[in-house]
Amino acid sequence: MEIYRAHVLVCKGTGCVASGSEPIMEAFEKEIEKKGLSKEVKVVQTGCLGLCELGPNVLIYPEGSYYCTVKAEDVPEIVEEHLLKGRIVERLLYKERDTKERYRSLMDIDFYKRQKRIALRHCGLINPEIIEEYIANDGYRALAKALTEMTPQQVIDEVKQSGLRGRGGGGFSTGTKWQFAANAQGDIKYVVCNADEGDPGAFMDRSILEGDPHTVLEAMEIAGYAIGASEGYIYVRAEYPIAVKRLEIAIEQARNHGLLGKNILGTDFSFDIFIRLGSGAFVCGEETALLASVEGRRGEPRPRPPFPANKGLWDKPTIINNVETYANVPEIILKGAEWFSSIGSEKSKGTKVFAVGGKINHTGLIEIPMGTTLKEVIYDICGGIPNNKKFKAVQTGGPSGGCLPASLLDMPIEYDTLIQAGSMMGSGGMIVMDEDNCMVDIAKFFLTFTQEESCGKCPPCRIGTKRMLEILERISNGEGKEGDIELLENLANSIKASALCGLGQTAPNPVLSTIRYFRDEYEAHIKDKKCPAGACKALVHYEIIADKCKGCGMCLKVCPTQAISGERRQPHKIDAEKCIKCNSCFDRCPFGAIVKI
Amino acid sequence: MAVALNQQQEFTAKLKQIEEMLKKYKGQKGALLQALQEAQNIMGYLPIEVQEMVAETLDITLSEVYSTITFYSFFSLKPKGKYQIRTCLGTACYVRGAEKILDRLKTELGIEVGDTTDDGKFSLNACRCIGACGLAPAIIINDEVYGRLTPDKIPDILKKFE
Ligand SMILES: Cc1cc2nc3c(=O)[nH]c(=O)nc-3n(C[C@H](O)[C@H](O)[C@H](O)COP(=O)(O)O)c2cc1C
Ligand code: SF4
Ligand code: SF4
Ligand code: SF4
Ligand code: FES
Ligand code: FES
Numbered sequence: 021m022e023i024y025r026a027h028v029l030v031c032k033g034t035g036c037v038a039s040g041s042e043p044i045m046e047a048f049e050k051e052i053e054k055k056g057l058s059k060e061v062k063v064v065q066t067g068c069l070g071l072c073e074l075g076p077n078v079l080i081y082p083e084g085s086y087y088c089t090v091k092a093e094d095v096p097e098i099v100e101e102h103l104l105k106g107r108i109v110e111r112l113l114y115k116e117r118d119t120k121e122r123y124r125s126l127m128d129i130d131f132y133k134r135q136k137r138i139a140l141r142h143c144g145l146i147n148p149e150i151i152e153e154y155i156a157n158d159g160y161r162a163l164a165k166a167l168t169e170m171t172p173q174q175v176i177d178e179v180k181q182s183g184l185r186g187r188g189g190g191g192f193s194t195g196t197k198w199q200f201a202a203n204a205q206g207d208i209k210y211v212v213c214n215a216d217e218g219d220p221g222a223f224m225d226r227s228i229l230e231g232d233p234h235t236v237l238e239a240m241e242i243a244g245y246a247i248g249a250s251e252g253y254i255y256v257r258a259e260y261p262i263a264v265k266r267l268e269i270a271i272e273q274a275r276n277h278g279l280l281g282k283n284i285l286g287t288d289f290s291f292d293i294f295i296r297l298g299s300g301a302f303v304c305g306e307e308t309a310l311l312a313s314v315e316g317r318r319g320e321p322r323p324r325p326p327f328p329a330n331k332g333l334w335d336k337p338t339i340i341n342n343v344e345t346y347a348n349v350p351e352i353i354l355k356g357a358e359w360f361s362s363i364g365s366e367k368s369k370g371t372k373v374f375a376v377g378g379k380i381n382h383t384g385l386i387e388i389p390m391g392t393t394l395k396e397v398i399y400d401i402c403g404g405i406p407n408n409k410k411f412k413a414v415q416t417g418g419p420s421g422g423c424l425p426a427s428l429l430d431m432p433i434e435y436d437t438l439i440q441a442g443s444m445m446g447s448g449g450m451i452v453m454d455e456d457n458c459m460v461d462i463a464k465f466f467l468t469f470t471q472e473e474s475c476g477k478c479p480p481c482r483i484g485t486k487r488m489l490e491i492l493e494r495i496s497n498g499e500g501k502e503g504d505i506e507l508l509e510n511l512a513n514s515i516k517a518s519a520l521c522g523l524g525q526t527a528p529n530p531v532l533s534t535i536r537y538f539r540d541e542y543e544a545h546i547k548d549k550k551c552p553a554g555a556c557k558a559l560v561h562y563e564i565i566a567d568k569c570k571g572c573g574m575c576l577k578v579c580p581t582q583a584i585s586g587e588r589r590q591p592h593k594i595d596a597e598k599c600i601k602c603n604s605c606f607d608r609c610p611f612g613a614i615v616k617i
Numbered sequence: 618m619a620v621a622l623n624q625q626q627e628f629t630a631k632l633k634q635i636e637e638m639l640k641k642y643k644g645q646k647g648a649l650l651q652a653l654q655e656a657q658n659i660m661g662y663l664p665i666e667v668q669e670m671v672a673e674t675l676d677i678t679l680s681e682v683y684s685t686i687t688f689y690s691f692f693s694l695k696p697k698g699k700y701q702i703r704t705c706l707g708t709a710c711y712v713r714g715a716e717k718i719l720d721r722l723k724t725e726l727g728i729e730v731g732d733t734t735d736d737g738k739f740s741l742n743a744c745r746c747i748g749a750c751g752l753a754p755a756i757i758i759n760d761e762v763y764g765r766l767t768p769d770k771i772p773d774i775l776k777k778f779e
Binding site for chain 2: 073220227258315379449453457465578
């Protein structure tokens with residue numbers, strides 16, 4: 021490989037592409053060529069760095085300088101100053117929100133300092149489309165070690181002892197699962213990767229696939245060796261075109277390098293991996309439904325047992341693990357179970373990746389040791405709540421999880437603590453909400469989702485969630501009745517107890533947890549016919565406070581229905597008949613003269 | 618008239634293309650989803666003619682094909698507009714006001730979610746996290762992401778496609 025004295029890493033994750041990183045990359049290439057630096061400086065595309073909100077993001081190594089929100093016109097200056105003259109362009113470096121300090125290296129900033137990157141170890145650092153970069157960073161060394169120095173049972177023991185638990189939701193011991201499949205009788209076995217990423221507000225699996233696809237391939241091969249399988253399937257959502265493309269490239273490259281296919285690394289172990297595209301059904305993330313879908317059928321769950329480890333894909337013993345679970349495996353094999361289990365907390369070992377979003381200053385992807393508190397994540401790493409608003413709740417576990425209030429912010433993030441609090445780890449969505457978010461509305465949002473996604477096979481889920489949704493809709497429309505809360509609780513508990521699969525069993529969680537922690541908000545809707553957060557349309561109307569209105573006319577311009585009238589410099593008025601409650605005027609008024617009551 | 622004729626020819630050509638494509642799946646186990654995905658990529662949606670073709674090639678019943686299509690939200694039974702707008706209703710976008718963005722799109726286009734405008738120009742759909750939560754609320758038009766939206770930015774964005 022050629023040696024370059026500097027590397028310019030341009031993030032080509034989905035978030036940064038959306039904010040325009042492609043033209044930035046082209047600009048760097050052009051400018052570097054123009055200055056005659058093409059032989060010394062290499063421009064590389066990488067996967068998500070984590071701080072998507074500040075994209076397009078650019079890193080320059082060896083210094084590790086982090087330039088954020090880079091514009092095309094900044095590129096000549098960076099090339100001239102930083103790459104030619106060796107002077108870091110301080111002006112464009114990331115600026116800490118509180119201290120306004122600018123650090124010269126990415127690893128010094130608060131957002132990164134407190135993270136521990138295992139599953140994301142390569143994301144943002146290597147070019148995911150070039151296998152050599154992965155290999156140069158210890159890639160496929162774990163596979164080589166497993167194949168040449170370890171027996172399959174030793175691999176399983178190492179994974180067991182590491183304490184690794186599934187990152188896809190359930191949190192089952194990965195080593196134990198592998199042991200079941202290894203013990204199962206049968207000459208044909210399968211390894212499946214669950215990359216269906218069903219949580220509607222999360223994108224960590226996608227980022228791993230986009231930023232470091234070889235890690236998943238390597239881990240699946242190790243799993244194949246451990247249980248005695250020779251075929252693997254990755255079930256990935258068709259809506260993730262970049263991830264699919266990078267996986268295809270990675271599979272092709274691994275095959276060409278003798279790292280996938282027949283007689284891997286010259287041993288007698290053979291293994292191949294195929295991609296199957298999911299077509300957008302949440303329930304297909306459930307393992308038995310996923311297997312049905314890989315087989316080309318409607319993705320409906322079936323009762324367990326038999327578990328996939330005994331009867332899985334085409335009725336053969338099969339292991340299914342999540343993308344992030346796999347991403348931890350090569351490191352465990354290389355560095356050992358002891359190293360891994362020294363990270364995290366007593367019952368939850370290692371790290372967890374979260375996609376933190378919503379009302380938070382640094383939206384993005386983070387990886388933290390288990391046992392970190394919610395407060396550290398929300399305030400220390402992600403910079404707290406924007407616009408001086410008050411924190412209200414944090415939601416984890418997606419549609420299967422719950423909303424946790426401010427009083428629980430000191431809680432450590434662990435599988436068991438989250439469940440006790442009425443939520444769950446889930447696959448890693450973490451959505452922060454402020455005082456403007458209504459908890460009844462959020463419960464309704466999740467239930468609408470699960471209700472639409474219910475496969476309809478069993479009545480408690482199909483009919484029960486529908487009933488619950490009707491009640492929630494009634495409440496948010498101001499038609500709630502005394503006793504509705506109790507009715508919701510009863511329905512919720514009976515659905516949890518009788519639904520066939522995890523979707524139905526967990527669907528009531530968002531409702532139960534919001535009732536548990538925000539009962540007063542439900543009561544305000546039912547008894548006072550008020551939405552304290554001002555979010556439920558039927559319960560608010562918009563008014564202009566005459567004293568505060570300067571008559572600037574901004575609201576009038578943005579109103580789509582001409583509901584606002586008024587002379588310049590005179591107080592304006594809203595015609596309630598015409599108002600469709602679109603919130604535009606409220607967002608726009610520079611003087612805070614518009615209120616929702 | 619000439620336009621209609623052209624459309625008809627295009628449709629027939631694409632059907633032929635699908636027929637060719639399907640050959641490789643003949644007799645293969647578990648190929649239904651992949652076959653449908655590829656067929657939709659060619660035609661843009663899955664009209665009855667395509668469904669029949671798939672059923673015949675894979676030797677399964679038409680009702681099995683139909684029930685699979687309606688099970689997965691990725692598949693469409695109706696033709697889509699030239700510009701396909703997908704509004705992210707993922708959690709991160711939702712808590713930052715995605716529903717108001719969707720409402721405004723509905724008002725501006727005069728259609729509901731799942732529909733296409735009469736001139737065949739725009740279709741409107743909802744989707745889940747598109748991986749741009751940092752730019753929430755966000756929408757995608759064809760392949761391009763528009764982020765950090767407020768409802769009043771919608772008319773200007775739509776104007777670009779006039
Ligand atoms: C409704 C439902 C949706 C699920 N969605 C996902 C998903 O999107 N990704 C995932 O990895 N696991 C998902 N799971 C969990 C899987 O069933 C399974 O437990 C997991 O893939 C096992 O891998 P792990 O042990 O590595 O976590 C879902 C479960 C249910 C009940
Ligand atoms: S619980 Fe819901 S999603 Fe699961 S099998 Fe029953 S109906 Fe289908
Ligand atoms: S909420 Fe929307 S419709 Fe109502 S007055 Fe304000 S801008 Fe007009
Ligand atoms: S934008 Fe605010 S200040 Fe200006 S006219 Fe409207 S209500 Fe009055
Ligand atoms: S996509 Fe670039 S930082 Fe996440
Ligand atoms: S939730 Fe909309 S982009 Fe993630």
